[in-house]
Amino acid sequence: MIADSNTHARNASALLTGRNLATLKKELTLKLRPKYLRHNIWEDDDYFSKSSAGWSETAKPLPQIPEAELANPVVPKTIAENPHLFDIVTPINVDCFEKLLLSHPNQSFVKSVCRGLREGFWPWADTHIDEYPDSLDLSFPIPDDIDEAQFLHDQRDHEIFKGRFSEAFGDKLLPGMYCMPIFAIPKPHSTDLQMVTHQSAGTHSLNSMIPHDDIVGYPLDNLRHLGEFLLSMHRHNPDTPRVLFKSDVAEAYRLLPVHPYWQIKQVNCIDGLLHVDRNSAFGGRASGCNWISFMSLVSWITKKKRNIELLATYSDDSFGPEDANNITWYQPY
Structure with a gap:
């Protein structure tokens, strides 16, 4: 049977031109690379992998606190009766930050991050899953180790000074409160200590309230970007002397801040006394996602508003190459 039609099939080879062909070549090359190299083999072109700044242009908005949480009668009562314990604390100038992002193409994402800075970030949590108790105390006793106990004491004072910890309000939890274990461990390759908030402790931990699938896909720039x-x-x-820089937050x-x-x-x-922690904790399951979201916008501002295009951001570290002649040293360097 012969079809009687004027419809013509597109030439398949015509589809493999330009960017499509370049993409196919990269995918094929990637398959041929040893796995241990991952993406750390680079092409001789001006192609840049999508950075966290680019990701921000299509990222989904961060979540607002769900209506079910707002309807919980226990939590708002405790907050209303103890307003001095809860606050939104951040050194970030949110108005200035938002103004610099007026031309950002993904305003729903921008507004969600700015809302988090003003009202506190919500960590995708469902506090009503299963039969979780309204209040839970999993705190550890005062450490026997004198150095650890003193470190936690000093760290507590520092956090109160910064406004991120409330003043002590006694030794009994109020309705709706959870208290997770905290302790101190040495920093990597150092004898200095760091405080750990163990938000995964127990069968009713804070981190278990946060669905894993909701907090995946938040990117970190890496050596692939730096190589490009x-x-x-x-x-x-080719003849310009270069330096690498890294800036840590x-x-x-x-x-x-997190939501009250x-x-x-x-x-x-x-020291046997209770304090409300008002800000993102290093042990929180969603803390990294909120931070990456914020820093992706900082990186976008840097690239688009300050014209520093060769910049990558890995969590709290921003890095990249620069013309060695552009260095300005500051004290104490």
């Missing part, structure tokens, strides 16, 4: 930057810089300015997650309805779950016990 270096090759591009060398390609366009001090205290990182702690700069982001989550603050009430972040009570810490130190």
Whole structure:
């Protein structure tokens, strides 16, 4: 049977042109690479992998606190009766931050991050799953180790000074409160200590309230991006001396406030006294996602508003190559 039609099939080879062909080539090349190299083999072109800044242009908005949480009669009563324990604390100038993002193409995402900075971030949690208790105390006693006990004491004082911990309110939890264990461990490759909030402790932990599927897909820039930057810089300015820089954000997650309805779950016990933790904890399951979201917008501002295109961001570290002649040293360096 012969079809009687003027419809013509598109030439398959015509589909493999331009960017499609480049993408296919990259996919094929990737399959041929040894697995241990991952993406750390680079092409000789000006193609840049999508960075966290680029991801922000299509990212989904961060969640608001669900209506079911707002309808919980226990939590708002405790907050209303103890307003001095709960606060939104951040050094970030949200109005300035938002103004710099007026031309960002993904305004729903921008507004969700700015809302988190103003009202506190919600960590995707469902506090009503299964038969979780309204209040739970899993705190550890005062450490026997004198150095650890003193460190936690000093860290508590620092957090109160910063406004991120409330003043002590006694040794008994109020309705709706959770208290997870805290302890100190040495920092990697150091004898200095760091405080750990164990939000995964127990069968009714805070982290177990946060569905894993809701907090995946938040990207970190990496060596693949750095390699592309270096090759591009060398390609366009082969004789220019270069340096690598890295800028670290001090205290990182702690700069982001959490919603008061989550603050009430972040009570810490130190020296036998209780304090509400008002900001993102390093042991929180969603803390990294909220931080990556915020930093993706910081990176976008840096690239689009300050024209620092060769910049990558890995959590609280921003890094990239620069012309060695552009260095300005500051004290004490």
